[in-house]
Amino acid sequence: xxxxxxxxxxxxxxxxxxxxxxxxxxxxxxxxxxxxxxxxxxxxxxxxxxxxxxxxxxxxxxxxxxxxxxxxxxxxxxxxxxxxxxxxxxxxxxxxxxxxxxxxxxxxxxxxxxxxxxxxxxxxxxxxxxxxxxxxxxxxxxxxxxxxxxxxxxxxxxxxxxxxxxxxxxxxxxxxxxxxxxxxxxxxxxxxxxxxxxxxxxxxxxxxxxxxxxxxxxxxxxxxxxxxxxxxxxxxxxxxxxxxxxxxxxxxxxxxxxxxxxxxxxxxxxxxxxxxxxxxxxxxxxxxxxxxxxxxxxxxxxxxxxxxxxxxxxxxxxxxxxxxxxxxxxxx
Amino acid sequence: xxxxxxxxxxxxxxxxxxxxxxxxxxxxxxxxxxxxxxxxxxxxxxxxxxxxxxxxxxxxxxxxxxxxxxxxxxxxxxxxxxxxxxxxxxxxxxxxxxxxxxxxxxxxxxxxxxxxxxxxxxxxxxxxxxxxxxxxxxxxxxxxxxxxxxxxxxxxxxxxxxxxxxxxxxxxxxxxxxxxxxxxxxxxxxxxxxxxxxxxxxxxxxxxxxxxxxxxxxxxxxxxxxxxxxxxxxxxxxxxxxxxxxxxxxxxxxxxxxxxxxxxxxxxxxxxxxxxxxxxxxxxxxxxxxxxxxxxxxxxxxxxxxxxxxxxxxxxxxxxxxxxxxxxxxxxxxxxxxxxxxxxxxxxxxxxxxxxxxxxxxxxxxxxxxxxxxxxxxxxxxxxxxxxxxxxxxxxxxxxxxxxxxxxxxxxxxxxxxxxxxxxxxxxxxxxxxxxxxxxxxxxxxxxxxxxxxxxxxxxxxxxxxxxxxxxxxxxxxxxxxxxxxxxxxxxxxxxxxxxxxxxxxxxxxxxxxxxx
Numbered sequence: 001x002x003x004x005x006x007x008x009x010x011x012x013x014x015x016x017x018x019x020x021x022x023x024x025x026x027x028x029x030x031x032x033x034x035x036x037x038x039x040x041x042x043x044x045x046x047x048x049x050x051x052x053x054x055x056x057x058x059x060x061x062x063x064x065x066x067x068x069x070x071x072x073x074x075x076x077x078x079x080x081x082x083x084x085x086x087x088x089x090x091x092x093x094x095x096x097x098x099x100x101x102x103x104x105x106x107x108x109x110x111x112x113x114x115x116x117x118x119x120x121x122x123x124x125x126x127x128x129x130x131x132x133x134x135x136x137x138x139x140x141x142x143x144x145x146x147x148x149x150x151x152x153x154x155x156x157x158x159x160x161x162x163x164x165x166x167x168x169x170x171x172x173x174x175x176x177x178x179x180x181x182x183x184x185x186x187x188x189x190x191x192x193x194x195x196x197x198x199x200x201x202x203x204x205x206x207x208x209x210x211x212x213x214x215x216x217x218x219x220x221x222x223x224x225x226x227x228x229x230x231x232x233x234x235x236x237x238x239x240x241x242x243x244x245x246x247x248x249x250x251x252x253x254x255x256x257x258x259x260x261x262x263x264x265x266x267x268x269x270x271x272x273x274x275x276x277x278x279x280x281x282x283x284x285x286x287x288x289x290x291x292x293x294x295x296x297x298x299x300x301x302x303x304x305x306x307x308x309x310x311x312x313x314x315x316x317x318x319x320x321x322x323x324x325x326x327x328x329x330x331x332x
Numbered sequence: 333x334x335x336x337x338x339x340x341x342x343x344x345x346x347x348x349x350x351x352x353x354x355x356x357x358x359x360x361x362x363x364x365x366x367x368x369x370x371x372x373x374x375x376x377x378x379x380x381x382x383x384x385x386x387x388x389x390x391x392x393x394x395x396x397x398x399x400x401x402x403x404x405x406x407x408x409x410x411x412x413x414x415x416x417x418x419x420x421x422x423x424x425x426x427x428x429x430x431x432x433x434x435x436x437x438x439x440x441x442x443x444x445x446x447x448x449x450x451x452x453x454x455x456x457x458x459x460x461x462x463x464x465x466x467x468x469x470x471x472x473x474x475x476x477x478x479x480x481x482x483x484x485x486x487x488x489x490x491x492x493x494x495x496x497x498x499x500x501x502x503x504x505x506x507x508x509x510x511x512x513x514x515x516x517x518x519x520x521x522x523x524x525x526x527x528x529x530x531x532x533x534x535x536x537x538x539x540x541x542x543x544x545x546x547x548x549x550x551x552x553x554x555x556x557x558x559x560x561x562x563x564x565x566x567x568x569x570x571x572x573x574x575x576x577x578x579x580x581x582x583x584x585x586x587x588x589x590x591x592x593x594x595x596x597x598x599x600x601x602x603x604x605x606x607x608x609x610x611x612x613x614x615x616x617x618x619x620x621x622x623x624x625x626x627x628x629x630x631x632x633x634x635x636x637x638x639x640x641x642x643x644x645x646x647x648x649x650x651x652x653x654x655x656x657x658x659x660x661x662x663x664x665x666x667x668x669x670x671x672x673x674x675x676x677x678x679x680x681x682x683x684x685x686x687x688x689x690x691x692x693x694x695x696x697x698x699x700x701x702x703x704x705x706x707x708x709x710x711x712x713x714x715x716x717x718x719x720x721x722x723x724x725x726x727x728x729x730x731x732x733x734x735x736x737x738x739x740x741x742x743x744x745x746x747x748x749x750x751x752x753x754x755x756x757x758x759x760x761x762x763x764x765x766x767x768x769x770x771x772x773x774x775x776x777x778x779x780x781x782x783x784x785x786x787x788x789x790x791x792x793x794x795x796x797x798x799x800x801x802x803x804x805x806x807x808x809x810x811x812x813x814x815x816x817x818x819x820x821x822x823x824x825x826x827x828x829x830x831x832x833x834x835x836x837x838x839x840x841x842x843x844x845x846x847x848x849x
Contacts, residue, residue, distance in 0.1 A: 004759045006745030007686075008347070008505070008665040009694030014703060014752045068698050114701030114753075223706060272705040277719055279709070321720070328737040329342060329714045330575065330588035 014113075018073035020221055024212035025080060025267060031208045032084065035201045037144055038152040039088025043095050044080055050099040051079035058108040074113045078102055081121035081268060085260060085307065086128070087139050089155040094132060098124040118314045119274045122307040129302065137303060139169050170202055171259045171303040174250055183247045194253060206262040213266025222270040225279055229286015230265035230293070231256065237294050255294060264293065264306035269313075276317040281324035288313045336563060339583035341576040343713040344568040345746055347666070349544075350505040354626045357634030359516045362623075362650065368409050368435040368641030369420065369677040372396050379403045381417065381433065388413050390444035392616050395433060404470045404480045407617045408435060409640045411442035421673035423662045423681070432677070435641065443616075450615035454527055459489060462531040462612070469617040471608055475499065475601035476663060478680045481528075481608065487591075488532035488598040496534035497581065497592075498525045500541045500548070500602035501565060501572030504664025506626040507684040510602045512635040513622055514541070514548035517606055522557040524605030527612060529559075532598055539602070540577055542567045569666065570744045574599045576713050588740040603683075623678055625651065627658070627687035638678045644685060645674040653687065661686040665693060666745040700753040708747035708757060714740050718747040718757050725764040730771055733764055741765070808838065 033040045055075040059066045079099050086095055102124025110116045129136050177187055194203055216222045234255050241249040255261060260268070269275065269289050276285035289309045296305025372379050379396035383389060389408035396406040408414075415436045419429040448468070451457060457465070467482035498521065500510045514521055521539070529537050541548055543564035552562055565571050565580055575586045577599065584595050592599050607618055623638045625647075632651045644662075648655040661668040662682050678685075708718035716737050724732040741761050748757040812834070 003659065003670045004756065004762075005663075005668055005743075006666045006748050006758060007659070007661055007668060007670065007688065007693050008745070008749050009697065010749055010751050010754055011694065012752050013697060013754065014700050017705070017752050068700075072700065112701065114703050273703050275704075277704045277706050277709070278717060279706075282706075321717075325717065325736070326709075326715045328588065328716060328740050329579070330585045330590070330740060331737065 014074070015072045017221055018077050020219060021216060021267065022073065022077055022080060024215050025084070025209075027212055028205055028209035028263065029080070029084060031205050034144065035205065036088040036139065038149045039090070039155070040083070042092075042152060042156055043083040043086045043088065043090065046092060046095040047079035047083040047086075047099045048076050050096045051075040051103055054100050054103040055108075058104060059112075062108065062112075064112070069112065072113065075103060075107075078107070078121045078124075081263075082124045084263060085121070085125045087136065089138075089140055089152060090135060091158045092156045094128060094135070098128040101127045114273055116273055117317075119268060119271050119310050121271075122268060122310045125307045126311060129307065137172065139172075169259065169303060170254070171297060174254075175303050178248065184250065185247065194257065202259065203257045206257040209262035209266060213262060216266065216270075222266065223272070223275075223279075223282050225282035226270045226275060226286040227265040229283045229288075230269050230290040231261075231286075233287035233290020233292075234261060234265075234294050235290070237291055241298070249298070255297065259297070259304035260306040261293065264289070264310065268306065268310055274310075274314045274317065276320040276324070278321045278324040279326065281317070281320035284320050284324065285313050285317055288316060338563075338565060338580050341571070341579040341713055342715050343711045343746060344570065344576070345711045345750065346567070347505050347569045347749070349567075350626065350628075350665075351502070351508050351511065353506065353628065353630065354624050354633040354635060355508040355511055359512050359622065359635050359637065361637040362639070362642065362647060364410055364437055364439065364441060364639060365642045365646045365650070366437055366439075367415070367643065367646075368412070368437060368639065369418075369643055369675070370395060370406055370409065370433045370435065370641045371420070371422065371677065371679060372406065372417070372431045372433055373422075379406055383414050385414050385416050389435060390442045392447045392619065393444040404472050404478075405468065405617070406433075407470060407619060408444070409619045409642075410435070410437050411440050412437040420676055423669045423671055423676050423679075447617075448615045450613050452613070454609075454612040455530065457612075459531050459533060462527065463489065465612060466531065466608060469611045471604065471611060471618045472680050473601055474603035474607060474621055474680060474683065476667075476681055476683050481600065481604055484593075484598060484600070485528065485532045488534070488593050491593050492596065493532055493534050493593055493598045494596045495536040495538060495598070496525065496529040496532065497577065497597055497599045498528075498537065498539045498560070498602050498605050499572060499574070499577055499599055500539060500545075501577065502664075503542070503567070503569045503572035504666045504668075504684075506686050507624050507664050508626075509622040509624045509635050509683050511545050511548050512624075513603055513606055514545070515551045518548075518551045518555040520606035520609045521602050522552070522555060522560050522605075524607070524609030525600075526557070526559055527608055528598075528600055528605055534598060537561065538563050538581060540565055540581065542571065569746065570713055570742075573713065573742060573744060575742070588737070618680065621678070621680055621682065623647075623682050624684040625653070625687075626684060627653070628689075628692055630687060638682075640679055641677045643675050643677050644671060644682075647678065647685070648674070655687055658687040658689060659693075661688060666749070667743065697754045699755055702753055702755060705752060707750040707752065711746040711750050713744060713746065714742060716741060718761075721761060721764070722755060722757060725760050728767065730768055733768060738764055738768065805835070808834075 052070060052075060055070055056066050059069055082098055082102055083095060102120040106118055106120030106123035107113065107116045173187065213227060217224055235252040238252040238255045242251045269286060276282045292309035292312055293305045296302065296308055372381060378399050380399045381396050382394055389395065390411045391408060393408045394405055395408050398404060412435045415434045418432050418434055420432045422428050422430040463482050463485045466485065471481045472478040473481060500514055502508060502510050525537050525539065537560045539552065539560050540563050544567050563581060570576055571580065574592060578584060578586055578592055578597055586592050586595060603622060611618060620637055620639045622635050624635050626633050630653065632653050638647060644660065660671040660674055662671055663669060663684055665686060665688065668686060702719055702722055704719050706719055712718060721733060721736055721738055724736060738761060743758050743762060745758050751757060
């Protein structure tokens with residue numbers, strides 16, 4: 001056996017990369033559990049378990065070694081990202097079905113990790129969103145105590161249909177108000193610059209995902225061009241529209257800290273497999289996602305647009321890479 | 333020393349240093365081995381043996397002359413008897429075997445009587461004379477590639493260069509031979525640099541060193557030579573690559589398919605400069621080089637002057653290095669070659685012998701599918717997209733590989749060292765390059781074969797048409813025979829004229845019959 005240069009071997013690997021991304025999700029995920037109850041945790045557990053089982057099943061069906069691939073944590077990461085998009089009180093089979101779909105049709109039909117053109121988590125989420133629109137957009141906030149746990153388990157096991165009262169996210173609230181013709185200033189009862197946030201829940205969640213994302217940037221585990229692109233792509237049109245018509249459009253700060261903006265910018269759009277891979281292509285890819293999020297939020301049929309924006313730009317990634325190749329040293 | 337502006341170069345990365353293993357021991361000289369092995373086929377060409385097995389040889393006696401490619405003349409590194417010509421496994425990733433001359437040393441190290449006189453003042457020699465002497469002394473680049481120095485100087489003199497860059501940057505981990513040379517023999521490097529500049533007509537000389545080699549910097553500054561500009565560059569791999577260094581110093585990019593002399597620059601390694609100085613002074617050809625011996629926790633680590641042909645296993649045994657069960661690498665951990673047969677000798681290319689364990693270099697680990705993280709593209713000093721090349725190489729998509737600049741890859745290994753999926757990118761790119769070469773050859777062969785085939789078809793067609801025309805003419809002649817015979821009887825000349833007129837008439841009336849001319 002002979003070894004070929006370079007003899008020095010890489011110091012980091014894919015499993016550690018995925019582990020670190022999972023770690024960076026923890027603060028935001030904890031905040032979501034605290035604010036939305038046990039359902040969030042239950043979703044994470046259901047999705048992760050389903051992802052591992054599905055991954056193992058698919059690898060077996062494709063006659064591939066199971067253990068090394070299960071150990072790369074990529075299925076768990078996709079599952080957790082999907083779970084963090086789901087509302088807390090759902091029948092158990094919804095997260096399971098979504099994850100199954102994500103792993104099978106988002107990943108393995110293309111050949112597994114590295115070959116999937118779409119972000120598996122977003123594919124699974126969109127599948128659930130278009131199939132079960134009614135329950136997928138309601139965000140009730142049960143208590144954290146034993147009664148909340150009971151309520152969650154009952155919802156999950158389909159034993160009781162929960163009366164969902166306080167189900168509106170800030171994005172929902174904005175959409176409903178605008179549809180009803182209410183001027184936006186009537187909604188400004190939040191704090192300071194973030195006055196459009198009805199309560200600080202989503203502000204906190206987005207803030208913590210931002211912290212996790214900055215940690216990943218610092219560790220150089222994600223490409224900076226993508227989150228920068230997403231945040232710019234969301235900010236610039238929002239700013240322009242808000243300056244022109246402040247009564248009909250939300251301010252950019254609201255957009256940046258509402259819904260899945262930070263989770264999308266730092267954790268979803270940065271999935272390297274389905275994103276553009278050239279430096280400039282990544283910036284355009286991010287910008288495209290940001291702009292699409294804003295467009296879908298303003299005029300789309302769903303309150304948030306992160307998943308659709310990411311999937312649409314996944315389609316454009318190969319083209320962007322073709323158009324944005326860096327100039328090779330020593331060549332014109 | 334003014335700190336001049338640097339322009340930087342794209343990509344690159346910080347590697348472990350590992351220079352402290354070998355940098356601090358002063359230069360030592362390795363004794364002569366009982367047996368010397370001189371490979372006759374060099375990296376850049378082949379050569380023809382001048383002596384027969386059984387002949388006695390002296391130190392510096394020509395052993396072989398270049399036959400093809402960019403080979404250099406080879407000399408007996410010491411005196412003794414040419415024992416045999418054997419095949420040995422080369423220090424080459426392909427694992428090819430090379431013809432090697434084996435010399436049994438007599439220990440006298442007798443100088444060949446025919447060795448040319450040295451020059452006390454080489455600066456008095458004319459540039460052409462200098463280049464000629466450098467060629468005859470068999471001096472090649474000691475940075476690792478061993479390209480004949482005289483060839484580079486000739487091309488530079490012919491094309492005209494204004495700047496000579498002396499490269500003393502050992503950007504790979506472990507290698508300290510140039511650092512140690514600058515510390516222990518700075519005058520030779522500086523004088524040699526001036527000599528090389530004179531030989532190629534360069535007016536400006538830049539000596540480039542990494543900014544963390546403080547002792548070397550001090551040594552060079554002490555032996556102050558106003559003709560040589562000292563420039564320091566930050567430590568970043570591959571800062572010592574010729575193209576990266578030129579980009580860093582001048583901001584100019586050497587064209588992918590060109591050479592530094594296209595920009596009016598010539599690069600030479602510091603060791604080459606010192607060797608040129610010593611060889612020109614003594615008249616001796618190139619017979620030895622400085623070799624870094626490096627290993628973690630290896631007390632023998634250091635730099636040694638080693639005679640060419642010294643078998644590596646003998647050198648290690650002589651120094652009592654426990655080298656069995658270790659990976660032996662010629663060169664550094666980034667671009668070096670794993671030695672498969674430790675009996676292979678030290679040559680001009682042996683800048684470093686590295687003894688490394690798997691723990692040091694990092695385990696093999698599982699190779700996984702590429703996740704397109706792009707870390708490879710970030711560190712690529714040529715601004716390639718290794719993640720895309722990897723994809724196209726797997727598809728054997730030759731057009732896309734060419735389009736994405738595979739041939740501009742310098743195989744520095746930066747991409748493979750940062751790959752979290754542990755894909756052996758350099759190996760893959762080397763294979764893909766070979767594939768492109770083979771495809772080019774095949775295409776040329778096919779083009780030639782097609783041209784040959786088409787020429788043959790056209791020739792056969794012409795022949796058929798000619799035969800057809802001749803047959804037609806014969807038939808016609810037979811039909812007109814009685815009349816012709818009569819004419820002939822009357823007057824053969826008239827008959828010939830009549831026949832010619834007849835042919836012409838026929839040709840004009842029937843254009844189809846005229847084909848084939």
